[in-house]
Amino acid sequence: MSNEYYEYELTLDKILDTGIRTFPDKEIVYRDIRRYTFSSFSNSVKRLVTGLKKLGVKKGERIGVLDWDTDVYFHTYYGVPLSGAVLHTINLRYPLDLIVKTILHAEDKYLVVRDEFVPLIEKAKNIIPPGMKVITYSDNKEKVKSPISNADFWELIESNEPTEEFDVKENDMSTIFYTSGTTGEPKGVWFTHRKLFMHAMSVALTGTRSPFNLSPEDVYMILVPMFHVHQWGFPFVTFLAGTKYVLPGRYDYGFILKLMEKEGVTYSAMVPTILHLLLTHPDAPKYTHVFKKWKITIGGSALPEGLARKARELGITVTTGYGLSETCPVLSMGYYNNVAQKLDAEKKFSLQISTGVPIPLVQIRVVDPDTGKDKKPGEIGEIVVRSPWLTKEYYKNPEKTAQLWRGGWLHTGDLAYIDEYGYLHIVDRDKDAIKSGGEFIPSLLLEDAISLHPKVAQVAVVGVKDQKWGERPVAFIVAKEKVTEDELRQFMLGLTDQGRIQKWWIPDKFIFVDTLPLTSTNKIDKKVLREMAEKNK
Amino acid sequence: MSNEYYEYELTLDKILDTGIRTFPDKEIVYRDIRRYTFSSFSNSVKRLVTGLKKLGVKKGERIGVLDWDTDVYFHTYYGVPLSGAVLHTINLRYPLDLIVKTILHAEDKYLVVRDEFVPLIEKAKNIIPPGMKVITYSDNKEKVKSPISNADFWELIESNEPTEEFDVKENDMSTIFYTSGTTGEPKGVWFTHRKLFMHAMSVALTGTRSPFNLSPEDVYMILVPMFHVHQWGFPFVTFLAGTKYVLPGRYDYGFILKLMEKEGVTYSAMVPTILHLLLTHPDAPKYTHVFKKWKITIGGSALPEGLARKARELGITVTTGYGLSETCPVLSMGYYNNVAQKLDAEKKFSLQISTGVPIPLVQIRVVDPDTGKDKKPGEIGEIVVRSPWLTKEYYKNPEKTAQLWRGGWLHTGDLAYIDEYGYLHIVDRDKDAIKSGGEFIPSLLLEDAISLHPKVAQVAVVGVKDQKWGERPVAFIVAKEKVTEDELRQFMLGLTDQGRIQKWWIPDKFIFVDTLPLTSTNKIDKKVLREMAEKNK
The missing domain is CATH 3.40.50.12780 (ANL, N-terminal domain)
Incomplete structure (x- = not known):
């Protein structure tokens, strides 16, 4: 007899397994549309693994997903890596150009696309590699009618038996996605x-x-x-x-x-x-x-x-x-x-x-x-x-x-x-640092201070180039009710007296706006604000 | 420039590090004798690592410890594996024979011995490999005077600077110890x-x-x-x-x-x-x-x-x-x-x-x-x-x-x-295990010992339930010639003095029978014996 020791790999099936052993009846709820228990969800994921393999998914291949926060997306978080493939979570806030760029860069072989994003992919049809397979779905499980659809997501689950053994190792790539930072080309992390x-x-x-x-x-x-x-x-x-x-x-x-x-x-x-x-x-x-x-x-x-x-x-x-x-x-x-x-x-x-x-x-x-x-x-x-x-x-x-x-x-x-x-x-x-006279102005602390004014709803501070100081701060304000630049400046001087901020941190200018521009990930887009501030000088 | 990615290994220094980052002031208390904070303890462990290496400890070498639940023992839990060596936690409940056996089986190159156990190791001097180094200590930090002592534990810590980088990998052996389980010879697990x-x-x-x-x-x-x-x-x-x-x-x-x-x-x-x-x-x-x-x-x-x-x-x-x-x-x-x-x-x-x-x-x-x-x-x-x-x-x-x-x-x-x-x-x-006070009594070794008595033909030991100890051993004896319970007990005490068995292994009761019941495969039927013993209480 030989030593049949089992080498326990830290793979995602073990996380599922841990959940269903101790909390089999805990629920996963998708809006008012569908409910799962940990057990039924796990079973469903294991069927998806079988379905993906039958579709031809091979180890290490990338599968991109275009979706909101749905039960389908949740399935792919486990099902894609457990099929041996790599989940590419595509940023929906990107313009189509960048979406396609990241799909090509990641070399996605499959896409999972919610019905409402199918027109988007149809539009990009000519720039997407011809061999790519598109898996579509709709919330009500009706099949999506589109020339680009190669498979239905629900069918992958419902027409298959669950896989019980997974051909994955803990150091296998399981996810990839792109980060833009504040500037420049998106970079892939995995x-x-x-x-x-x-x-x-x-x-x-x-x-x-x-x-x-x-x-x-x-x-x-x-x-x-x-x-x-x-x-x-x-x-x-x-x-x-x-x-x-x-x-x-x-x-x-x-x-x-x-x-x-x-x-x-x-x-x-x-x-x-x-x-x-x-x-x-x-x-x-x-x-x-x-x-x-x-x-x-x-x-x-x-x-x-x-x-x-x-x-x-x-x-x-x-x-x-x-x-x-x-x-x-x-x-x-x-x-x-x-x-x-x-x-x-x-x-x-x-x-x-x-x-x-x-x-x-x-x-x-x-x-x-x-x-x-x-x-x-x-x-x-x-x-x-x-x-x-x-x-x-x-x-x-x-x-x-x-x-x-x-x-x-x-x-x-x-x-x-x-x-x-x-x-x-x-x-x-x-990258958002403001350096004035060789010293950093901690813009987040400064924003905090301004946000304390009762008439301020939202604030963002950026640096603009300055002949003398290198950079100087400019504040963008979304007001709750009418407030003047002078009121704000007086308020800041008060905080200076309290030792809360330095006097030289007080923005040179307060610009009032209705909304602040956001990046694709809902962060305030300081790059746009800097451009606005430069123009406004 | 190259990718200087850091491969994070799951080694014990990371556990120490996690503790001191978030809970630097949490205490480790040894009786009314010494107190540490997580920070000071961690520093002390890192000095021990330096000390062990200076003493000559090499990667993979085993270091046995004979101690109660002390701050010294706690140091070795981290310090020995972080020096690259392997901590052998020696079972103090074993008779000297077995202690020596496990030291030899584990091939311990070093022993850490609390002063009160020094006489025990002195007794075993002749059967312990001559190259072995013995590190001794006492609670009050006075040096232990013994011909077998090669180093003082506290000096290893106090005369050295802390090691900050550890030459260990997550799959390195870090601990070994022995379990007697039900029966016979202790088995090493690591x-x-x-x-x-x-x-x-x-x-x-x-x-x-x-x-x-x-x-x-x-x-x-x-x-x-x-x-x-x-x-x-x-x-x-x-x-x-x-x-x-x-x-x-x-x-x-x-x-x-x-x-x-x-x-x-x-x-x-x-x-x-x-x-x-x-x-x-x-x-x-x-x-x-x-x-x-x-x-x-x-x-x-x-x-x-x-x-x-x-x-x-x-x-x-x-x-x-x-x-x-x-x-x-x-x-x-x-x-x-x-x-x-x-x-x-x-x-x-x-x-x-x-x-x-x-x-x-x-x-x-x-x-x-x-x-x-x-x-x-x-x-x-x-x-x-x-x-x-x-x-x-x-x-x-x-x-x-x-x-x-x-x-x-x-x-x-x-x-x-x-x-x-x-x-x-x-x-x-x-089935056949006897566990008394949380410790296994290796029934086969005990049976072996009893069988050494010249008047004993056959022996079988089983456990009976006990309010205080959980279980206690009872021996069934088939005698060659007339022998009393007291004779057997005296004989066992002699074996205890020789370090062959522990005193608390000695059966509470010796029951004399003509034959031992057998199972269908001609093994002694301990199930039947257990029932007989329970009735006989």
Whole structure:
């Protein structure tokens, strides 16, 4: 007899398996359209794996998905990697040009396309490789009639038996997607089964800490598009944490509020803009009882303190998360470390809405961008990181990869300091940095300060070129009610007297706008603002 | 420029690092003797690594430890594997013969020996390889005066600078120890950094679930000897969970109760016997306020329901854990899955003291021992498992390894069924095992020893149930000529003095019979003997 030892690989089937062993009846809910249990969903994923293989999907082939946050998308999060293929989550906010560019760059062999995006792909028919197969679907399971459709998604599931053994290894590529940053061509980042696995374990553990205190009794509705950095990893976390999962489809804020109430949602993650849109929705006052038991994590861009305080007043438990596309994404979260745990409520609150502390297994350093040497606590430097879930490279881009990974640490490009409590505070995304007279103006802190003015709804500060100082700040304001530039300047001078900001940080100009321009991922588009500011000089 | 991507290995330094990043001030307390913070302890471990390397320790070499649950032992849990060596946790409950046997089998090159065990090793001087180095220590840091001492443990730490980079990989062997299991010769099992790491992640996550509800505010005092299956993994879990850790040294139950009160202990794990000893201690009535906030996990042998109810009446939150030496150890725990969560308190209680549900990443099946086919819920079969933390083999024992790992599943030898709620219930431990006070008595070795008596023709030892110890051995004797129980007992005491057996192995009772009952395959029928012994109590 020989040693038939089983080498346990950290692959996504093990996450599914863990979920159904302990929480077989937990639900996955797609709007008011379909409900699954962990068990039935897992079975359905395993049928999809069989279906994809029958269709001809081979190991390592890329499958792009064009969809909102649906049950179909959720299937592909597990089913595509478990078929041995690679899930390409295509950014719906890109113009068609860029969508096609990323499809070609990733060399997608298959596309999964929701019916409403079929016309888009029909339009691009001539620039997409002829061998590509398109899998279409509609919510009501009616087959999509289109000359480009090669298969129906539901049929792949419903006409097949579940696969029980998966030909995958933990270091197999499982996902790929593109990140634009603020400027330039999108860069591809990719992740293995193992990376998604370890990320999910760590986020699940972090979620149990105060002030999240998440348990299997909680209900997730993640308001981050599924095409955006694995929906921050929560489709994997949920099976380890044993939480009910609610998918809102395309974002309709009135409907989302209704769905939150109906399904008892207690936890969400999102960018600040989405929180702003929900809290200012005309129906919001009807849902104060929902907000009272709502815990949220804000990430993707800095959380303005004014918005955080507004949420807190409604009884929402507000925390932050920090990470990048390159980092799977989560690096730090606003939970309490053993120092924060002992502080008073007000101080705790300021830390839970800072950039947070590293989650388990993440090593963070703040270093001098030039010398690479560690900065002391309180000193500003670049955040560099190591963890089990960072992208190995920018796909087919050795030059940018070498920049990203210099010295064996992933360079975030974000400037921050670590405070006396061990919390990170980002003062500026590298590229959005404003440097005046050789000194950085921490634009996020400055935005926070302006947001405290009662008549300010939203604010964004950018730097414009200045003969004398190199750069000077200009503020864009969305006002709640009429307010003058002079009122704001007086308010800022008051904050200066309080020691909250430096006098030389006060923007040279306040420009009033109706809305702020957004990037494809709903972040404020500072590139556009900079151009507007330059023209406005 | 090239891609300087950092491959993050799941090694024990990352666990230390995670602890000190988020919980730098959490304490490690050794009795009333010494206190560390996570930071100072981590620094101390890193000095030990330097010290061990200077002493000449090479990659893969084994270092045995003879100690109670001390701060020194805790240092070796991290320091030995991080030096590239392998920690051999030597079973103090073994007779000297077996201790030496395991040292020789593991090929230990170094021993770490607490002063009180130095005489034991001096006694064994002639049978221990001459090249072996012995590192000694005493609690008060005075150097141990002995001809066998080659180095002082504290000096290794205090005269060296901390190592910051560790030459270890996740698949390196990090620990080894011996399990006697049911019978005969001890078998070696070993674990890698990665296995300890994944085990700790999963146990940490499980601990946050109801009814444990453990958080960084909890204080662990694990009452499982550190020579026993990694103290169930908690020395690693604690740095991920961010909990204070209290080490009781040699078990003195009055002192333990005092220490629990003083340090605010809220969580412990132990075998049933230890719980029994604590609850029946004369001082116990003074500590009802301590018991009220105490959460415990009982494992190692079956938890008698009477004892569980007694603990519950005192306000203790009682749960169970299940695992083996071969499995790192934890496989399942008595937490609530989504079915149990909805049940009433009484039913929940019965499930939390059952064999529990698998913890994350553990795959458990109950199969027919002959055919290997899955049993239906409610049907009894053998528990077989897969997880990321199972031993790859019995060290240098391919035959037993092949039995352990047949068909790609680790065979526990335990018979159980899965109930309608998804909980495991063990109905019979590996049939012939005798487990007394949480420790196996190797029945074959004991039978061998008894058979040495010139008047003994045949002998068979079985376990009978015991209120205090769980089980106690009873011997059935077929005599060659007249012999008394007292003669046999005196003979056994002689063997104890020779280091051949432990005093507590000596059977409580010797029953004389004309013949031993046989099974259909002519093996001694221990089932019948057990019934006879129970009637004879």
